[in-house]
Amino acid sequence: MYAQYFRKALLMLFLGFLGTTFLSCGKKGSSEINESAGTEKTIILAKWLEENGNYTNSPEIPSIVDSHVVYSMRNDNILVIDLRPEADFNEGHIEHAINLKQSEVIDFFKNKINPGSFKGIFFVCNNMSRSGYTAGVMRLLGYDNVFAIRFGMSGWDRKVAEKYWIANVSNQLLGKLESTVNPKNKPGKLPEIKVSGNTGYDIAMERAEEILKNNENYGVTIKEWLENPEAYYTICYWPEDKYISNGHLPGSVQYQPKSSLGLDMELNTLPVDKPIVIYCYSGQHSTYVTSYLRMLGYDARSLVYGSNAFIHETMAKTEPRPTRTFTVNLIQNLPVVSTEITEPAEVDIVKEEKIKVMGGC
Secondary structure (H helix, E strand, O other): OHHHHHHHHHHHHHHHHHHHHHHHHHHHHHHHHHHHHHHHHHHHHHHHHHHOOOHHHOOOOOOEEOHHHHHHOOOOOEEEEEOOOHHHHHHOEOOOOEEOOHHHHHHHHHHOOOHHHOOEEEEEOOOOHHHHHHHHHHHHOOOOOEEEEOOHHHHOOHHHHHHOHHHHOOOOOOOOOEOOOOOOOOOOOOOOOOOOOOOHHHHHHHHHHHHHOOOOOOEEOHHHHHHOHHHOEEEEOOOHHHHHHOOEOOOOEEOOOOOOOOOOOOHHHOOOOOOEEEEOOOOOHHHHHHHHHHHOOOOEEEEOOHHHHOOHHHHHHHOOOOOOOOOHHHOOOOOOEOOOOOOOOOOOOOOOOOOOOOOOO
């Protein structure tokens, strides 16, 4: 009898052990499924973006138009969307422009206009930081007639330029840059995004609404960067030869423009647990890259004014094209309208210079 009881007790202990083991495995598996589910949505989005134009790694990025080109199209069916604060807009804006908050753009496109009916939709802000970021988001959603105006209103009106671009170019880091190559991170995991959608388009739209809703442009100034450079994973978004010859911000890592940030490229070398700062020549291309990375869940920011903010003299010598270096002779001084000024200012347009509309870097 005791032997039978002993065998029964052993059997119960064994079954209890198995039950505990299976339960613990079930909990572990559930955790892994939740984790992969978050990453799975990121992969779905990244694949959808790559299959639908692969904009970030295409020749079209950044889609920027010069001020005088927009002015020359003023009698065409175009739309200018000014993203500046209302006070700035009222002080002086492009004729017929409408003033929207960044958070209002997607609803405006979906419910207020037929975007495809316009020959071009042009975003503008004071320096092209906010407008480039917003145009980047809309391009990723498939609106291929959307552009940002180069240098923002600073390229249109000298008064604005004096407060923004002219006031922020500097040579404070001349002779203080690195020329050694810093290694990229080893490949790791992608960010996890929390969305309800399951298709690439639905996820993209949900993410776009999320990253535009707070009216932020996610720019970092060189002053902010210098206060704590170790806090960021800093990307120099230049070709490798210029990364070495021109020098780069200490600790920054080089990523090849238009060919490095894809699923089968080097996207998974970016950290998911640290802010990322991207800088380019003028801080305009980097705003578009920032919008792409934030769509995918990275904590990405763009260095405002790019290299012009710390080695402007070097940029003027080695990258004199208007796509990469700001100079005062690029200010078009085109007409603006405001509540105080109704007569257009004297027009001073560069008539002979031909600049490509797309692929501004």
